[in-house]
Amino acid sequence: MEVRPTAATVSIRRLALLVALPLLVLWVVHLFSQHYGTAMPAQVLRLTEARLLPGDARDPAQVPGALPEARPGAPSRGHASPESAASAVVSQPLNPTATPTPMPSTIPSTPAVPLAPGHVVALPVQIHDTDAPGPLWFALDFRLDRAAEAPYWLVIQHRPAATVYLDGQLIATSSPGSGYSAEDEDDLAQRGLLLAGRRLQVSIPPAMLPAGEHRLSLRLARPGFEGAGLSAPLLGPSEQIRALQEGRRFWQVIRVTTALAGFVIGAFMLMVWLALRQEWLYGVTGLFCLCTALLLTPYLLNGALFPAPWWRVALDLVDVLSKAGLLFLVARLSGIGARWPEKVAVAYLVLGTVIDGAAAFLGWSWTDFHHPWPWWALGSRAVVLGAAAVLAARAALATPRRAHLVGACAVALSAWVWLYVSWFALVLSRQMSVVDINVVGHAVLIAIAGVALQRRFVGSLRDEAMARIRLEQALDARTRELQDRWEDLQDSERQRSAAQERERLLQEMHDGLGSQLVTARLCAERGVSPQSLVEQLDECIREMRLTVDALAVTDGDLTLLLANLRHRMAPRLQDAGLELDWQLTDVPLLPTLRGTGGRELIRIVQEALSNVIHHADATRVRFSTRVDEARGQVLLSIVDNGRGMAADLRQGNGLRGMRRRAERISAEIDWRAPEEAPMEGGTELLLRLPLRAGA
Numbered sequence: 173m174e175v176r177p178t179a180a181t182v183s184i185r186r187l188a189l190l191v192a193l194p195l196l197v198l199w200v201v202h203l204f205s206q207h208y209g210t211a212m213p214a215q216v217l218r219l220t221e222a223r224l225l226p227g228d229a230r231d232p233a234q235v236p237g238a239l240p241e242a243r244p245g246a247p248s249r250g251h252a253s254p255e256s257a258a259s260a261v262v263s264q265p266l267n268p269t270a271t272p273t274p275m276p277s278t279i280p281s282t283p284a285v286p287l288a289p290g291h292v293v294a295l296p297v298q299i300h301d302t303d304a305p306g307p308l309w310f311a312l313d314f315r316l317d318r319a320a321e322a323p324y325w326l327v328i329q330h331r332p333a334a335t336v337y338l339d340g341q342l343i344a345t346s347s348p349g350s351g352y353s354a355e356d357e358d359d360l361a362q363r364g365l366l367l368a369g370r371r372l373q374v375s376i377p378p379a380m381l382p383a384g385e386h387r388l389s390l391r392l393a394r395p396g397f398e399g400a401g402l403s404a405p406l407l408g409p410s411e412q413i414r415a416l417q418e419g420r421r422f423w424q425v426i427r428v429t430t431a432l433a434g435f436v437i438g439a440f441m442l443m444v445w446l447a448l449r450q451e452w453l454y455g456v457t458g459l460f461c462l463c464t465a466l467l468l469t470p471y472l473l474n475g476a477l478f479p480a481p482w483w484r485v486a487l488d489l490v491d492v493l494s495k496a497g498l499l500f501l502v503a504r505l506s507g508i509g510a511r512w513p514e515k516v517a518v519a520y521l522v523l524g525t526v527i528d529g530a531a532a533f534l535g536w537s538w539t540d541f542h543h544p545w546p547w548w549a550l551g552s553r554a555v556v557l558g559a560a561a562v563l564a565a566r567a568a569l570a571t572p573r574r575a576h577l578v579g580a581c582a583v584a585l586s587a588w589v590w591l592y593v594s595w596f597a598l599v600l601s602r603q604m605s606v607v608d609i610n611v612v613g614h615a616v617l618i619a620i621a622g623v624a625l626q627r628r629f630v631g632s633l634r635d636e637a638m639a640r641i642r643l644e645q646a647l648d649a650r651t652r653e654l655q656d657r658w659e660d661l662q663d664s665e666r667q668r669s670a671a672q673e674r675e676r677l678l679q680e681m682h683d684g685l686g687s688q689l690v691t692a693r694l695c696a697e698r699g700v701s702p703q704s705l706v707e708q709l710d711e712c713i714r715e716m717r718l719t720v721d722a723l724a725v726t727d728g729d730l731t732l733l734l735a736n737l738r739h740r741m742a743p744r745l746q747d748a749g750l751e752l753d754w755q756l757t758d759v760p761l762l763p764t765l766r767g768t769g770g771r772e773l774i775r776i777v778q779e780a781l782s783n784v785i786h787h788a789d790a791t792r793v794r795f796s797t798r799v800d801e802a803r804g805q806v807l808l809s810i811v812d813n814g815r816g817m818a819a820d821l822r823q824g825n826g827l828r829g830m831r832r833r834a835e836r837i838s839a840e841i842d843w844r845a846p847e848e849a850p851m852e853g854g855t856e857l858l859l860r861l862p863l864r865a866g867a
Contacts, residue, residue, distance in 0.1 A: 183569050186577060190565050194585035198592060205609050213416060216408030217314055224291050225309035232337055235309050238389040239340040295404035300479065304395050312388040312405065320381035325413040326374040329403035330392060334372060337389040344374040427468050430615040434465025437622050453504060460497035461621050463490045464614045481533050488532040492524035495556045502560040502583060506567030513563055520556050538598050550594055557587040582620040589613035728765035731756055734795065737774055741781060748785045753794035759806045763865035764837045772833040779830050780810050780857050788814025788855065808859040811846045816855050838862050
């Protein structure tokens with residue numbers, strides 16, 4: 173029998189996974205980064221300080237401090253050979269270090285630099301064109317404990333053109349050809365195209381790097397409107413520099429990929445929010461992704477987007493906004509009913525905007541813990557990230573959904589990475605180079621946002637497909653239901669029509685054939701002559717045949733109905749001494765005479781002829797038809813030359829029955845004196861039949 177784990181056991185397992193998995197991933201990333209390019213190799217020097225030299229001459233011999241001073245008794249070092257350069261002694265050496273000073277993402281990359289000669293600046297440095305009207309000279313001193321045994325590489329990022337001297341000897345220039353070029357000084361248009369820094373990589377032979385003090389003298393051409401920039405030069409054995417560059421290239425690809433993904437996902441979510449304003453959560457998530465991607469720009473851009481101190485102000489405020497946005501999104505997406513996390517996020521956003529914005533504008537340092545601001549900055553961010561991690565963990569423990577578990581792990585990993593980087597880069601500055609790992613925390617959050625976007629869209633498409641299927645099923649069911657009802661209605665209508673038809677036939681048989689048979693029976697009982705009895709029976713047969721003929725014509729052919737009536741009534745009319753004047757024209761088929769309508773018309777005409785025979789004393793009857801296109805009617809006229817109708821004639825059952833039958837076939841019936849060739853006392857029956865059904 174299989175034993176299922178209890179809810180408490182599952183919760184403990186998920187909690188252990190939430191704690192252990194982010195720490196394990198962070199440990200793996202730490203080991204990987206230290207092995208693959210984040211840690212500085214032992215023999216690689218990163219020169220982070222430079223002295224600004226007075227003068228802007230092209231010849232370093234004319235710039236004080238550009239050439240190292242010679243030892244007492246040593247030869248002059250103006251353009252010395254490598255051997256003599258190797259024995260030089262540096263006067264007033266700087267305090268170099270082989271360990272880089274990492275810069276967190278919130279520290280601006282364009283510090284304000286007072287360009288006073290002899291001032292020591294921290295590298296990397298960005299200089300605006302208004303701060304340097306002419307070329308700039310820098311001196312970078314370093315010391316080698318032992319002589320170089322293999323070729324060294326010197327790697328420098330700079331802007332604009334640069335010329336580099338080692339111990340007074342020219343070793344590289346970024347200008348075309350050798351020496352100086354007028355392009356470095358005068359071609360502002362060319363320098364204006366240098367939006368990114370140039371990369372200068374120089375191979376230095378071992379003979380130029382004996383043990384002892386050395387000086388790099390570097391000349392930057394006059395800055396254009398894009399300014400000037402100089403990175404912290406790297407100097408070390410070629411193999412170690414190559415390995416370091418490969419590792420940093422890997423981290424650079426990760427940064428670029430993460431930043432681009434953040435910008436793309438954020439912009440896409442904002443466009444979705446602009447299209448669907450009710451989906452405001454897309455707008456918040458898009459803004460969070462854009463802020464997270466923007467925090468990586470100091471590692472990607474060669475210079476600042478805004479002049480100091482506004483670039484740092486922008487980055488610090490974006491950092492505050494991203495942390496508050498993370499807490500807000502976790503509170504919303506975790507499904508927790510409490511409102512306090514959102515209030516905390518809003519309160520932190522307001523306070524952080526004021527405090528961090530003022531600190532960035534005033535240039536307060538992140539690493540000066542004698543000042544209260546770093547404690548606020550790190551402490552407030554730790555509280556916000558910790559609250560987000562706790563909320564995500566609660567949501568993951570409260571539901572079995574894997575999406576909440578993955579999201580909680582991502583938030584926890586991001587919090588641990590931030591704590592790791594802040595501790596080593598800010599609190600224990602210079603102890604370990606960890607700034608590259610910072611991209612991991614951003615990458616997991618952007619990845620989670622992308623996955624959430626993908627799941628939301630896939631879920632929306634799936635819901636739409638299911639809704640379409642359900643709608644089609646409901647429509648099919650409704651269609652079948654309506655079809656069944658229609659069939660039932662049709663069947664009921666057929667049964668009702670058949671019952672009405674039977675009732676009408678029975679009524680017709682009773683009123684017509686039945687009455688004729690009763691009359692014949694009475695005549696037989698009274699002993700009338702056989703001839704009279706035969707006439708009565710013939711009348712019954714004519715009545716039956718008229719009924720059958722009317723039922724046989726079902727297409728609404730008026731001419732055929734009247735022709736059948738003439739054929740059946742001719743003997744009776746002849747016996748009554750009536751002459752028929754037949755003036756029928758071709759008329760279209762009439763929908764109102766289809767089915768039982770023909771029988772109604774025959775009864776009307778039959779009753780009219782019966783009135784002429786018995787009451788009009790006429791000798792001639794004229795039948796005529798014509799089409800009235802203007803009114804959409806067919807006119808049937810029956811005119812006799814009898815004595816006409818009395819002015820005070822009351823309508824009996826016969827006339828009322830004719831009018832009711834006319835109403836059944838949507839016709840109009842009228843009796844009047846003849847209009848064409850009137851005869852004294854004559855009567856015209858005018859029947860107006862509609863050409864179209866419903867007219």
